[in-house]
Amino acid sequence: METDQFSGFRLRPGRAGTTVVALQLRVPELRTETSADGATHIVENYELRFDEASLLARIETLRSQGLDVTLSQEALHTLRAACRNAPVRAGRHLPTPEEVARALGPVAQITGEAVLVTAQPPGTAEPVILHVNSACARLSGFHAKELRGMKLSLLLETRDKRASAAGGTERRVSLQRKGGVSLPLDLSEAPLLVEAEGPYPCTVLVARPAEPDVHANDLDSERDELTGLRGEASLLQAIAADLLLPGAKPRRQSCIALFRVNGFEEIAARHGHRVGNAVLLGVADRLASKLRQGDLACRLGDAEFAIYLGNIGLSQTKASVSRLHNHVTEAPVPTPQGALPVKLVQSVTAIDWRDGDGDVMAALKAKLAAARSALPAPAPAQMAALPPARPG
Numbered sequence: 001m002e003t004d005q006f007s008g009f010r011l012r013p014g015r016a017g018t019t020v021v022a023l024q025l026r027v028p029e030l031r032t033e034t035s036a037d038g039a040t041h042i043v044e045n046y047e048l049r050f051d052e053a054s055l056l057a058r059i060e061t062l063r064s065q066g067l068d069v070t071l072s073q074e075a076l077h078t079l080r081a082a083c084r085n086a087p088v089r090a091g092r093h094l095p096t097p098e099e100v101a102r103a104l105g106p107v108a109q110i111t112g113e114a115v116l117v118t119a120q121p122p123g124t125a126e127p128v129i130l131h132v133n134s135a136c137a138r139l140s141g142f143h144a145k146e147l148r149g150m151k152l153s154l155l156l157e158t159r160d161k162r163a164s165a166a167g168g169t170e171r172r173v174s175l176q177r178k179g180g181v182s183l184p185l186d187l188s189e190a191p192l193l194v195e196a197e198g199p200y201p202c203t204v205l206v207a208r209p210a211e212p213d214v215h216a217n218d219l220d221s222e223r224d225e226l227t228g229l230r231g232e233a234s235l236l237q238a239i240a241a242d243l244l245l246p247g248a249k250p251r252r253q254s255c256i257a258l259f260r261v262n263g264f265e266e267i268a269a270r271h272g273h274r275v276g277n278a279v280l281l282g283v284a285d286r287l288a289s290k291l292r293q294g295d296l297a298c299r300l301g302d303a304e305f306a307i308y309l310g311n312i313g314l315s316q317t318k319a320s321v322s323r324l325h326n327h328v329t330e331a332p333v334p335t336p337q338g339a340l341p342v343k344l345v346q347s348v349t350a351i352d353w354r355d356g357d358g359d360v361m362a363a364l365k366a367k368l369a370a371a372r373s374a375l376p377a378p379a380p381a382q383m384a385a386l387p388p389a390r391p392g
Helices: 052-064 070-084 097-104 134-140 212-219 232-244 264-271 273-289 314-329 360-373 380-384
Strands: 006-013 019-034 040-050 114-119 128-132 156-163 169-176 182-195 199-209 254-261 296-299 304-309 344-351
Touching (some): 006 040, 006 070, 019 070, 040 052, 052 070, 097 114, 097 128, 097 182, 097 199, 114 134, 128 134, 182 232, 232 254, 232 296, 232 304, 254 264, 254 314, 254 360, 264 273, 273 304, 304 314, 314 344
Antiparallel strands (some): 006 019, 114 128, 114 199, 156 169, 182 199, 254 304, 254 344, 296 304
């Protein structure tokens, strides 16, 4: 055990204003030193000093030998926290984007993950963004120059915070994209010392798509009380998040299909709201039961439903919509007054928005409006073919 060799650790000042960790030896090491006059003497050394790189190397070596690293791991966490929270003297300027880029190296520019670097100026309550890579700028919808100097809280909202398996800090966040779209992401962070009039403590943030189960929960916040399906706002948020997630295929096509219950107003007028609600529930259940994994169903209004079909072409979507239509209408829908036949009209619209095309929410709302306009007008003959109301 490491505690057999060391009693603990302390942080010490290192060279050029850096901080190092000193592991405290239980039994001192004896060293021979030569003084300026040539005399030799024995010196007892009670600590071993490590910077972050050498401490990481120590941990890796001990682990490869199957030895305990508990104390070294705790010391590493403390050292990183100290570097991240080190005080910065007043009047010292924040690192420039060029200084940050040099400290990061080329990796932050070639990775597909979104990378941000932040720092907290002296006398301020929260960090600001110093640098973003091109992947981060694309994901946020902002130009890199717009993000520099922005308060981090205006871009990222923390949902929860936890320790990562790698020993760092991980956060689940919502990224507030330009235009109002909220994207669920997992964010890891690590300290970074940037050389700017001496070492300046910064933090590197790397964003990745949230795990699928969390992503689904974030998008389920708005539900229709009657059918349990998403509402319109939740559907648009879900589609936008799917289109904007890092790593999405650049030329992927998706579609929106709309369904309207033909003659629903007459059904409700002749048979009452209980029957009308039963019809809506039956249609919703039948639509939802035939969706592919990843497709989304939504109730838009009284008798309107929408289906989002991701990563599928227009011709395939039309075939799927035809099968859905047949599944919903092939048998009457059970209601408190007996089974009623249901007629649907539908339309399909392809989503051809690509990253860089502008405001994704505005584009999606326009697509939804186009799909509504493409719905066929109700057929009076079909509306008249309803069975008479039953008593009770």
